[in-house]
Amino acid sequence: ACSPTLLSSMTSDVPSLRTLLVGGEACPHNLVVRWSKPGRQILNTYGPTEATVTATMGVLTPDSPVTIGAPLPTYSIVILDASLPQLAEPGELGEIGIAGIGLAVGYLNRPDLTEQKFIADFLGLPNNPSRRIYRTGDLGRINDQGEIEYAGRIDTQVKIRGYRIELGEIEAVLLDQPEIAQAAVTTWEIEPGRVELVAYYAPKAGVPAISRADLAQTMKRRLPDYMVPSYLEELPAIPMTVSNKVDLRQLPKPTSVRLSADRAMVAPGNDDE
Known part of the structure; x- marks a missing residue:
């Protein structure tokens, strides 16, 4: 069992491995492709x-x-409306809620947070003795096959220049590159009032490195303009917490040259614009 980030940093296969358990963060599809083989279950x-x-x-x-x-x-999983204590529409994106025997009593000495995150079970879900639902802060939807699609954290959505951006979508494009082992995307206030997207990546050992220019072109081809990071920062390794998740607090301030936006500037046509 390990986190996808830790798994992505392993350069050689383990042929005798029959079962691989991943968790703790979103698993990129290219990692599944890389580690799948006959007789192995992921x-x-x-x-x-x-x-x-x-x-x-x-x-x-x-x-x-x-x-x-x-x-x-x-356990029971429900997809909740982001603001109201009600179910999201079938197939719609919403906040993942968990109910069941395994729910915690609450947060120690934090009755305010407990009340906010553990809401009353207004649905009468089975196997739920505490009659509460835990609001996870994670976004997801239930697909037509009855499986849950995880869509990132509610609090990792950022808004830049009026656009709402899910940072995990940008990380997924980086991790799709065969030369990249680890990736993380965050925001920096480069100067007061100017927030920019910054992508950090660590190259995979034993393969030719991808050039920053090629990576920039890939990002521009795969993502809309407003989701292309302004800075691409190569690191020897992405800093990790003790639980093998990206430690955002340890990421350095960007030092590379800002990517040119190549955006056409359109002058305002009236007073409102």
């Missing part, structure tokens, strides 16, 4: 500490989109 798990860690599980295959599977027998 399981994707999901669940926060507040639900005793693992609440859902699914099998990952190279020819299927990555999902976090379905709830384990003692």
Whole structure:
């Protein structure tokens, strides 16, 4: 069992490995392709500490989109409206809610946070003795196959120049590059009032490095203009926390030259513009 980031940094296969359990963060599809082989099963798990860690599980295959599977027998998963205590429409994106025997009592000495995150079970879900639902802060939807598609953290959505951006989508494009082992995207206030996207990446050992110019072209081809990072920063390795997740606080201030936007400037046509 390991996090996808840790798995992506391993350069050689382990032929004797029969079952691979990933969890703790989103798993890129290219990692599934790389580690899949006959006789090996890759399981994707999901669940926060507040639900005793693992609440859902699914099998990952190279020819299927990555999902976090379905709830384990003692859990229920619901997709909640982002602002109201009600279900999101079927198939719509919303906040993942967890109910079941494994829910925590709450946060120690934080009754305010407990009340905010653990809401009353207004649906009467089974196997839910505490009659509460934990709001995870994660975005997701339930697809037509009944599996949960994880869409990132609500709080990793950023708004830049009026556009709402999911940082995980940019990271996924970086991790799709065969030369890149690890990636992280965040924002920096380059100067007061000017916030920019910054992408950090660590090259994969044993393969020719991708040039910054080629990577910039790929980002511009794969992403809309407003999602292309202004800075591409190569690091020897992405700093990690003790739980093998990206440590955003340890990422250095960008030092590379800003990517040219190549955006056509359109002059305002009236007073409102």
